[in-house]
Amino acid sequence: MRLLFDQNLSFMLCQMIADLFPDSSHVRSHGLSEAADRALWEFAKANGLAIVTQDVDFADMASLLGSPPKVIWLRTGNQTTAAIAALFRRHAQTIESFESDNGTACLEIY
Structure with a gap:
């Protein structure tokens, strides 16, 4: 999965x-x-990228418009960059499964 960080x-x-x-x-x-x-x-959709964000607006768009693009919504609050990287490592398998789940447009990670 190719990610686009907000x-x-x-x-x-x-x-x-x-x-x-x-x-x-x-x-x-x-x-x-x-x-x-x-x-x-539109950029993410055209380029096959999943949007990674802490912004609820993208989760709302995913709910209304569906995918692509897929949205990974980080629900962690303010964290260090190292903590967010560690979060991705802990959830790597879930994120990979999300990529092939055609019925889900937004993945929330805590």
Whole structure:
């Protein structure tokens, strides 16, 4: 699964979990740091990326529009980048299963 990290998450996550989720990227690497949510949604959809966010707006869009793109909604509150990377490592199997689950558009991780 290729991930697109939202602006509220560190770009360093791409490197920190590259062994699990290669070819993932951050919105800033695409010049989308200030883009509207709908523009990010369309970009992720067009490029086969799952959106990783702490923003409820993307979860709401997934509920209304379905997938693609899929949304991984981090429900952890403010955490260090290292703690978020560790969260991805703990939930790697769940995330991989989510990729092939056609009936689910949003995965909430706590």
